[in-house]
Amino acid sequence: MQRQHHRRVGWYRYHAAVPAVRDPYQVLGVPRDASDDDLKKAYRKLALKYHPDRNPGDKAAEERFKEISEAYATLKDPQKRAWVDRGGGRSPQAGPQPDFSTVDWQTVFNDADVNVNLGPDMPKTGSAVFDALFGVMTNVLRAQGALPGETRRSQASVNLKTAREGGTTTAQVPGPSVCPNCRGRRLEDDGQPCRTCGGRGLKRRGSRVEVRIPAGVRNGTQLRLKGLGGPGNPPGDAYVEVQIELPDSVERVGNELRTTVHLLPSEARQGADLHVHGVPVTVPTGTQDGDVIVVPQGGIAHADMRVTVQVGVWSGLFRWARDKISTTR
Ligand SMILES: [Zn+2]
Known part of the structure; x- marks a missing residue:
């Protein structure tokens, strides 16, 4: 009932006990002395216009369809119509607003020859009827390919090497x-x-898809998988957000990467060619403890990598041995 406070047309609130109701005669566009037949005709005409089959997923049409149905249900019921004629909705003397929660909407639709069939699993009373009608029609029409499919979103984690060089990974849509x-x-x-979907063309619980990661991808990039989103016509797209996973020892500042490398004193003195987290790094001769080696394009999306040098016998030896193991593997 909240939304009706904002309406300029129709009735408004006089008293806290009487919620604002739009004049049902006005809603159906009929005079106050309209016959039952006039009411039915007016409702039928509007119901065809705002019918869920014609307006699937349209919230405004759903609101209008509900409003005209309530107006018709009010005026076709002699007691409710008498309440309206007493000034119901405008005057507290008219008594409380009629209760729509128990109205059997299927009867109302049938009564006015409005072709709406509430399925066996659908609610028959209350506002849920209208939610279901428009929601169910939306899904039915999507599956039949009469509506565009929805966008689906997911994430994929990639390591630094894949982010830099490109490659493939999988994502769950x-x-x-x-x-x-x-x-x-x-x-x-x-x-x-x-064989994957059994000929249905869709995966109800979603699917694992292979995603091609372009070289130099940025963290947070949205990769578009055209036509692999929700079913429909055209099918929706799927978007995969790339999340670059970095080792704990690597810090990211924007797209730039910062890390530390441990060198043997001999490597620092004579220079060396190493790989730091998969990035080739050339240590110049005469490198000192605390020097920063800038590797152009060593970061994400062609940004730099800045490597701080620490010279030490034991930490250098440890790194040297680990490099040996990883290159001989
Ligand atoms: Zn298939």
């Missing part, structure tokens, strides 16, 4: 989503039903 194998065509190339 939430369901229901278009089958990535047949891309909704339901068939394999040989004409047999798709």
